[in-house]
Amino acid sequence: DMKVTQMPRYLIKRMGENVLLECGQDMSHETMYWYRQDPGLGLQLIYISYDVDSNSEGDIPKGYRVSRKKREHFSLILDSAKTNQTSVYFCASSPGTGGGAETLYFGSGTRLTVL
Amino acid sequence: GQQVKQSSPSLTVQEGGISILNCDYENDMFDYFAWYKKYPDNSPTLLISVRSNVDKREDGRLTVFLNKSGKHFSLHITASQPEDTAVYLCAAGENQGGSAKLIFGEGTKLTVSS
Numbered sequence: 001d002m003k004v005t006q007m008p009r010y011l012i013k014r015m016g017e018n019v020l021l022e023c024g025q026d027m028s029h030e031t032m033y034w035y036r037q038d039p040g041l042g043l044q045l046i047y048i049s050y051d052v053d054s055n056s057e058g059d060i061p062k063g064y065r066v067s068r069k070k071r072e073h074f075s076l077i078l079d080s081a082k083t084n085q086t087s088v089y090f091c092a093s094s095p096g097t098g099g100g101a102e103t104l105y106f107g108s109g110t111r112l113t114v115l
Numbered sequence: 116g117q118q119v120k121q122s123s124p125s126l127t128v129q130e131g132g133i134s135i136l137n138c139d140y141e142n143d144m145f146d147y148f149a150w151y152k153k154y155p156d157n158s159p160t161l162l163i164s165v166r167s168n169v170d171k172r173e174d175g176r177l178t179v180f181l182n183k184s185g186k187h188f189s190l191h192i193t194a195s196q197p198e199d200t201a202v203y204l205c206a207a208g209e210n211q212g213g214s215a216k217l218i219f220g221e222g223t224k225l226t227v228s229s
Contacts, residue, residue, distance in 0.1 A: 031214040040124070042204060043159070043219035050214060058216070090158060094214055102147050102208070102215040106158035 002027050006091050006107035013114050019078035021110050023091030030096035032074040033104065034058075034066065036087040043090065049074055050096070081114045088112075118142055119207050121220035130229045134192040138205030138220050141186065145207040147215045148181055150190045153202045153222070162203075163190070166210075195227045 004025045013019050025032065030051050035043040035058075045058030047066040055066050063085060067075045074093075078085055088111050092104040120139045128134045136150070149164035165172040165179045165188070172179045178191045188207075192199055202222045208215035 033217075035219070040221060042121075042221040043206075045216065045218065048214075048216055056216075059218070096213040101213040102149070102164065102210060102217070103161050104151075104159070104206075104217060106160070108158050 002105065004091060004093055004105050004107040006089075006110050008110060009108065011110060011112045013081050013112065015083055015114055016080050017114075019081045019085075019112065019114075021076040021078075021089055021091075021112070023074045023076070023107055025072055025074075025093040025105070027093060027095070027105070028071065029093035029105070030071070031094045032068065033092040033094075034064070034074070034076045035090045035092065036060070037090060037109075038087050046076065046089075081112075083114050086112060086114045117221070119205060119218045119220045121205055121223050123223050124221065125224045125226070127226045127228060128195045130195060130197060130227055132195050132227075134190075134195045134199065134225055134227070136190040136192075136203050136205070136223050136225065137187065138189065138207070139187050140207045140218075142207070142209070142218075143186075144209045147208050147210050147217075148179065148188045149206045149217070150177075150179065151204040151206060151219075153204060155202075159204055192225075195225075197227050197229050199227045200225060 034046040091107040146167040151159040153159040205220040208217040
């Protein structure tokens with residue numbers, strides 16, 4: 001079953017706490033992404049990963065870092081979370097090769113609230 | 116600035132009518148264009164995509180038109196139905212060896228009224 005799994009689904013943290021968002025995919029996709037979605041702004045790209053330990057900044061990387069040690073797993077880390085990082089975070093993956101290489105498969109999202 | 120822009124935050128169409136959703140982009144290097152559909156509290160899913168070597172692609176009730184000189188692409192949905200009610204996100208990017216760093220627009224909320 002082709003799937004992108006995000007954990008947790010909902011998360012509440014206090015300002016200054018560290019946050020770890022996890023994402024997994026079972027499709028052996030090369031490329032993985034982290035986006036955040038805010039009202040009126042659509043999906044904004046935070047980081048893209050082309051494969052294990054091959055990560056690249058997106059449009060809004062400040063305040064975030066990522067880790068990809070296995071192809072199927074991509075983590076987003078917020079060191080000392082800020083209230084303006086309250087958002088819905090989507091992980092996605094794409095095949096990177098073949099027909100439909102660019103097609104993004106999204107996880108169900110993590111709704112993060114930073115108090 | 117916003118590289119991919121959807122100027123209409125919302126659109127209402129009568130059932131059976133044609134829904135036209137528009138998207139503008141800035142980067143000449145973009146060569147891949149897509150439309151995603153998103154229901155509330157759900158994740159976006161790909162509807163249809165097109166590469167820059169064509170200016171039109173049809174798939175059932177959906178047609179994507181690409182105007183490269185105008186840096187504009189649109190999605191037409193014919194015979195619109197209430198179940199088409201959703202947020203539609205356009206996306207564009209440059210294919211980089213298979214992957215594309217997709218930039219999304221802000222979204223247009225389509226409501227199909229019966």
